[in-house]
Amino acid sequence: MKKCLIYLEKGYETYSIDLLRVAQAMYGEEYHADALTVGGDISKAVGCFDRIFQVSEEAVPDYDLTAITDVLEELMEAEGFHSILIPATYTGRMLAPRAAMRLETGLVADITEVEVHDGSVIMVRPAFSGKIMAGIVNEETAPIMMSIRPGVFTCEAPASRNTETITLTPERRQPPRVVRVARQEKGISTDIRESEILVSGGGGVMKHMDVVEALAQALGWFVSLTMLAFVIFMLVVIFHPMGNIRLGGPNAKPKMNYWQWFTVALCAGIGTGVVFWGAVEPILFTFEPAPSLGLEPGSDTAVIWAMRTTYMHWTLTPYAIYATFGLILAYVCYNMRQPFTVSSGLVPLMGQKALSGKVAAVVDVLTVFALVGGIAALWAMVSSSCPRVSRSPSDCPTVCRCISASPPSSWWLISAPASPA
Amino acid sequence: MKILCLVKFTPDVDEFQYDHEKQTLVRENVKTIINPDDACALGFALQLKKQQPEQIHIEVVSMAPMSAVPLMEEILRRRVDKAVMLSDRRFAGSDTLATSRILGAYLKKADFDVILTGDHSADGDTAHIPSQLAEYLGIGQVSAIVGIDKPSFLEGSPLVTVDNDRYLDTYQLTFPAILSVSRASKIRLPFVRFADLRMDVGDKLTTLDLDGLELLPEQAGQSGSPTRVVRTWTRTYQEKPQRQLVGNDEAGVETVYRFLKEQGYLP
Numbered sequence: 001m002k003k004c005l006i007y008l009e010k011g012y013e014t015y016s017i018d019l020l021r022v023a024q025a026m027y028g029e030e031y032h033a034d035a036l037t038v039g040g041d042i043s044k045a046v047g048c049f050d051r052i053f054q055v056s057e058e059a060v061p062d063y064d065l066t067a068i069t070d071v072l073e074e075l076m077e078a079e080g081f082h083s084i085l086i087p088a089t090y091t092g093r094m095l096a097p098r099a100a101m102r103l104e105t106g107l108v109a110d111i112t113e114v115e116v117h118d119g120s121v122i123m124v125r126p127a128f129s130g131k132i133m134a135g136i137v138n139e140e141t142a143p144i145m146m147s148i149r150p151g152v153f154t155c156e157a158p159a160s161r162n163t164e165t166i167t168l169t170p171e172r173r174q175p176p177r178v179v180r181v182a183r184q185e186k187g188i189s190t191d192i193r194e195s196e197i198l199v200s201g202g203g204g205v206m207k208h209m210d211v212v213e214a215l216a217q218a219l220g221w222f223v224s225l226t227m228l229a230f231v232i233f234m235l236v237v238i239f240h241p242m243g244n245i246r247l248g249g250p251n252a253k254p255k256m257n258y259w260q261w262f263t264v265a266l267c268a269g270i271g272t273g274v275v276f277w278g279a280v281e282p283i284l285f286t287f288e289p290a291p292s293l294g295l296e297p298g299s300d301t302a303v304i305w306a307m308r309t310t311y312m313h314w315t316l317t318p319y320a321i322y323a324t325f326g327l328i329l330a331y332v333c334y335n336m337r338q339p340f341t342v343s344s345g346l347v348p349l350m351g352q353k354a355l356s357g358k359v360a361a362v363v364d365v366l367t368v369f370a371l372v373g374g375i376a377a378l379w380a381m382v383s384s385s386c387p388r389v390s391r392s393p394s395d396c397p398t399v400c401r402c403i404s405a406s407p408p409s410s411w412w413l414i415s416a417p418a419s420p421a
Numbered sequence: 422m423k424i425l426c427l428v429k430f431t432p433d434v435d436e437f438q439y440d441h442e443k444q445t446l447v448r449e450n451v452k453t454i455i456n457p458d459d460a461c462a463l464g465f466a467l468q469l470k471k472q473q474p475e476q477i478h479i480e481v482v483s484m485a486p487m488s489a490v491p492l493m494e495e496i497l498r499r500r501v502d503k504a505v506m507l508s509d510r511r512f513a514g515s516d517t518l519a520t521s522r523i524l525g526a527y528l529k530k531a532d533f534d535v536i537l538t539g540d541h542s543a544d545g546d547t548a549h550i551p552s553q554l555a556e557y558l559g560i561g562q563v564s565a566i567v568g569i570d571k572p573s574f575l576e577g578s579p580l581v582t583v584d585n586d587r588y589l590d591t592y593q594l595t596f597p598a599i600l601s602v603s604r605a606s607k608i609r610l611p612f613v614r615f616a617d618l619r620m621d622v623g624d625k626l627t628t629l630d631l632d633g634l635e636l637l638p639e640q641a642g643q644s645g646s647p648t649r650v651v652r653t654w655t656r657t658y659q660e661k662p663q664r665q666l667v668g669n670d671e672a673g674v675e676t677v678y679r680f681l682k683e684q685g686y687l688p
Binding site: 011063065066069089090091093094095096097098100101102104105106107108109110122126127128129131132133134135136137138139140141150151154176177178179180181182183184185186 | 432434435437516517518521543544545546547548549550551552553555556557560561562563564565580583584585586587588589590591592593594595598646647648649650651652653654655683684685
């Protein structure tokens with residue numbers, strides 16, 4: 001009877017037991033199934049194997065692959081298995097080649113299918129990044145060894161067996177050459193689609209991302225407050241006597257009437273965005289509320305939060321921001337006759353100094369940088385949402401272009417109607 | 422410190438085009454590149470060399486046909502100290518065990534403190550060689566490295582960060598050791614400097630064949646390989662027929678949830 005050994009990996013016990021399906025494919029129902037585990041939970045495996053060889057983690061750490069290979073070699077010498085199956089997990093894919101080298105046998109990696117033709121086992125695996133499949137045989141050496149992709153095979157009803165559990169206490173031949181000194185759970189980061197503010201860090205701060213993260217956390221309230229400040233500023237401008245100042249000079253005549261001006265500004269300002277996101281955001285935020293809020297997706301509180309967020313994004317607040325910026329530039333360029341650059345906006349504060357040398361360079365370069373950053377963030381946001389909200393991915397580029405075009409064009413158009421006649 | 426970098430030259434698999442009409446993979450006219458993971462490993466060695474040009478000695482070893490000589494020269498022009506090519510027609514058809522034997526035969530005699538290499542190759546994707554070599558040489562090895570701590574590396578006991586799907590683990594090794602660097606480390610291989618573009622590097626390149634490695638013909642190539650590829654085929658992408666498993670929404674949600682969980686898409 002054929003003898004098969006399966007490595008029952010700690011943390012991947014179910015996947016390992018599923019490998020019995022591979023043994024079944026090779027040998028049919030009549031075969032002898034053994035398992036080896038280092039610190040794994042055998043409760044599910046009892047009843048599926050004839051024997052389970054157990055090594056405690058105190059004797060051998062589950063990452064000490066040299067020691068595990070020693071155990072495998074001794075078992076192989078004593079039992080003479082016909083095949084050794086190892087799940088192709090992180091550890092399995094290091095253990096399998098080590099063991100194959102020690103046993104001087106052929107090894108096939110990351111198997112996704114097993115076929116038997118004329119008594120020889122054909123192991124099928126993807127190659128070239130999964131672009132082609134290869135069928136591989138091992139005819140010359142024993143045992144047949146393979147690492148098998150976890151989750152591909154499922155063994156729903158393994159034959160019931162009387163399991164004998166054998167505890168091994170291997171003698172440590174040498175101290176471990178690799179020591180695990182720390183283990184960190186992989187954290188789930190916040191979804192950028194739900195972020196009010198995006199703080200990006202370049203390669204220079206890669207090792208200090210925690211500082212950047214603290215900044216992002218601290219800035220959360222800052223966005224709402226700044227948006228409110230813009231609205232208040234606009235209200236002040238409207239009701240203050242300075243609201244009577246005519247853009248373009250006291251004698252300027254508007255090119256368009258109010259209605260034309262409003263429609264142009266709306267379409268170019270937030271029109272494209274509001275058509276798309278105005279519909280998408282309430283739905284998106286309802287079913288995927290920001291994880292930090294702990295709201296249940298689809299719940300009433302999530303709906304309220306989604307509407308609140310959408311209102312902040314698409315009503316008076318964005319308009320106040322665009323208008324503040326547009327107003328400053330319009331006043332500086334058309335009333336004060338300064339050049340069409342963002343740094344001109346500083347002339348009322350700093351005088352002509354603002355236009356010469358370093359200040360202008362820094363401000364204008366920062367502006368370009370902010371524009372590029374803003375567009376990049378929009379791209380990221382749109383491209384991450386598009387597959388869910390639009391039917392065909394080919395819609396995305398158009399949408400992206402429209403939205404990313406809006407910040408620069410909005411201030412142009414807000415300032416344009418007041419240009420001198 | 423002597424760093425030995427193991428490099429494989431692979432076709433640029435991302436360039437492969439799939440012919441949907443003939444349902445085949447077009448593998449022609451694709452350029453050969455340094456395996457992306459190996460480039461990261463070499464990039465790390467060059468970073469150290471830039472900081473300490475006198476202390477760091479880099480040797481690059483590759484088993485490759487002679488047609489890869491221009492690629493190896495490109496590597497040497499990045500101020501690598503020595504390159505060795507293991508090249509012989511009799512190596513053709515080697516599986517991972519035979520390849521490890523060939524590389525191992527050279528490494529057993531080579532003088533190094535640490536071996537840096539890639540996690541897996543873009544074409545074969547077995548990730549066998551680093552582990553098999555570590556076993557052959559009797560030294561420690563860690564795969565899927567995304568970060569190496571430089572100070573501890575220079576002291577001979579590197580702390581490395583590993584991304585193993587579930588956790589970020591930190592391991593400490595002692596030299597000699599094999600470090601398999603993943604492309605997720607995002608370490609870049611620098612370009613050749615303009616002044617070095619025409620550097621003559623012929624004297625730094627050595628070539629060894631089967632006899633030079635003192636191997637027997639039956640240990641290498643097809644005859645030394647226990648495994649053999651019997652056939653290859655391209656995956657065909659076909660529309661799957663629609664299947665109805667359950668009748669109502671309630672059971673549908675449960676079925677889909679269980680399917681996703683089974684396939685490992687859900688925790």
